[in-house]
Amino acid sequence: MSSRIFRVRLSELSRAAGLSPTTVKWYLRIGLLHRGQPTAVNQARYDDSHLRRLRLIRALIEVGGLSTDEVGDLIAAIDDPHRSIQNILAHAHRASAASAGTKAAASAAPIDDYIRHRGWRVRADSPARRDLAAVLDAIAALRPQPASGAAGVSAEVTTPDTTTPDAVYSLLDPYADAVEPLAAAEIANTPADLPRDLLVERVVAGTILLERAIAALRRLAQEHHATKRYGDPKAPADTP
Amino acid sequence: MSSRIFRVRLSELSRAAGLSPTTVKWYLRIGLLHRGQPTAVNQARYDDSHLRRLRLIRALIEVGGLSTDEVGDLIAAIDDPHRSIQNILAHAHRASAASAGTKAAASAAPIDDYIRHRGWRVRADSPARRDLAAVLDAIAALRPQPASGAAGVSAEVTTPDTTTPDAVYSLLDPYADAVEPLAAAEIANTPADLPRDLLVERVVAGTILLERAIAALRRLAQEHHATKRYGDPKAPADTP
Known part of the structure; x- marks a missing residue:
């Protein structure tokens, strides 16, 4: 997370991440977000690495449904350079269990x-x-x-x-037969030589976000097939 | 929910449901559980319908991850005799979204x-x-x-x-292709003539509980394929 493409104040960082400055300050205080580069008393500049981290935190909380404690545990694993990909995967699984x-x-x-x-x-x-x-x-x-x-x-x-x-x-078995090829492809398609921070996003996107996508797709398909079987849901409630 | 197979006190009901009496009393107070048959001041008898309802509540909270508010909304839909199956399904989807x-x-x-x-x-x-x-x-x-x-x-x-x-x-598409036949089968296999309370359990088991099963199966398959690709996770953390 060392590419310094831009340097902005906290207010601009918050806006770019779609979060309130209060929320970003709170993430800084509890250590979910790493500190910026100090520029004056109570002033700091933030860069790409902060924006990427905030987007990851936001995805984990808003879409993944994790608590800030769970995100904290996962972030600690992400930031430990000695973790293997399986270890990061295990942490992502544990956080969203x-x-x-x-x-x-x-x-x-x-x-x-x-x-x-x-x-x-x-x-x-x-x-x-x-x-x-x-x-x-x-x-x-x-x-x-x-x-x-x-x-x-x-x-x-x-x-x-x-x-x-x-x-x-x-x-x-029908469920396992359906998801095993997807899981196998997800692991097979993870590039071996990916930089660590990009690998982590890939694991998060693959495991936690796509898990929500699978659930949503199944519900949409259930609704579609229920409508086909039972008729339009906008019809009076007791129409069989 | 009218089959009166047994009549027990709250302490026995709690034990059968695997919940503490305090929890069961709380569910009674907030209206998640319907009242028992009064037998004396501060005494009531509970039956099969209470046990079934408690098991449903427990499954929704402990496995489905719903809050008591969300369970309350879903129970209200379940107890409204004018709801269609699509409407119950929509409520289950909404509660677990x-x-x-x-x-x-x-x-x-x-x-x-x-x-x-x-x-x-x-x-x-x-x-x-x-x-x-x-x-x-x-x-x-x-x-x-x-x-x-x-x-x-x-x-x-x-x-x-x-x-x-x-x-x-x-x-x-790969995810939708995998789950659509499952969702179609789930709807097709719901018996048309099921009594309402059994239908509700079927919808809950089919939608919310099996959603958790799909997520767990995918993670187990991910772990298996990660182990196959990267080796034993018990090996030192940085072994590629």
């Missing part, structure tokens, strides 16, 4: 089994592993309980089954 | 164009539309600016291009 704040899911075994079934090599402490376990637990909890009599009859048409390995495979 | 709290993205035009390119019929106020616009804006902001000289040279190997319709299509 849905279950980051929740307790460990009970059912690690079905996930271990599923990961073996896919032939994937992933760390035991991968946050995505915990996320997936939490999802399977939640789906299992939503299923009518076997003991609840009449409700059990309609089990097969309600929430997906996650009680046997085969049921987990047939639930998750 | 990444950009729900952010201001409208500037660049609606590229998204309108992209949605036409896919042939999708989606409402103008669809939150997924805004999410996708926010992602494209964030990716565009991370790209080196044309004016910044030397940094512009490496633009093509860093952040994806989102400046022309063709660039947007070739960035998003």
Whole structure:
């Protein structure tokens, strides 16, 4: 982050980044943004590196949905020159893990089994592993309980089954089959010789921002297919 | 939600749902959970419908990452008997939209164009539309600016291009191609004659929980392919 293309005051930097000066000052105070070059008492000049960093912070918070604490952890990893790309990737995954704040899911075994079934090599402490376990637990909890009599009859048409390995495979495989080639291409297309700061943006854009894009595209497609099946959503609410 | 399979006290209900009695009392107070059948002063009995509702709330908060306010909005839609399935789906999308709290993205035009390119019929106020616009804006902001000289040279190997319709299509199409058949199957597989409360669980499980599953699966696949490309992440951090 050493290219000094321009040198501006904080007010101009804020405007270029689309943030209020108060927000930028706060990011400076909590250390998310590195200090500018002092020019006088309470005055400093900022450059390209500050603008790029602010855009990264803004993308992580506004689109990635991360908290400033999570962005802080990720930025610390980014700024540590001894981190490998896998390490930065792991930090990006950890920062954006849905279950980051929740307790460990009970059912690690079905996930271990599923990961073996896919032939994937992933760390035991991968946050995505915990996320997936939490999802399977939640789906299992939503299923009518076997003991609840009449409700059990309609089990097969309600929430997906996650009680046997085969049921987990047939639930998750279509999704894994769809995303694995994308993930493989993302890793394969990361240039090996990219400067570190550009690599980091690539990892962030690839992992966190495109994750939001995938979610948005799936919802748009769901809405489109729901409209095709059930008719125009602007029609009266109870039209089947 | 009328099947009365069991009638229990609040302490037993809490235990069955895996939540503290304090949390369950709070959900009662803010109206997320409907009241039980009063049996004495400060005493009530709860049934299946309360347990199912608590499991849904827990899944939405712990796995879906929704706030209690967002869950409240979604529950209100669920409890309104005049809502269509598309309306419940739209509420689930709105509750879990990444950009729900952010201001409208500037660049609606590229998204309108992209949605036409896919042939999708989606409402103008669809939150997924805004999410996708926010992602494209964030990716565009991370790209080196044309004016910044030397940094512009490496633009093509860093952040994806989102400046022309063709660039947007070739960035998003692989993701849309991957998720559209899944979304189509999810809508097609929703039974038409499902009782309303089971339908809602199906929509929640299908939309919000499986969205987290897709994200987790993509990250696991990314980690696997990064390990294949760069070696064991447990090796010293700088091993290429």
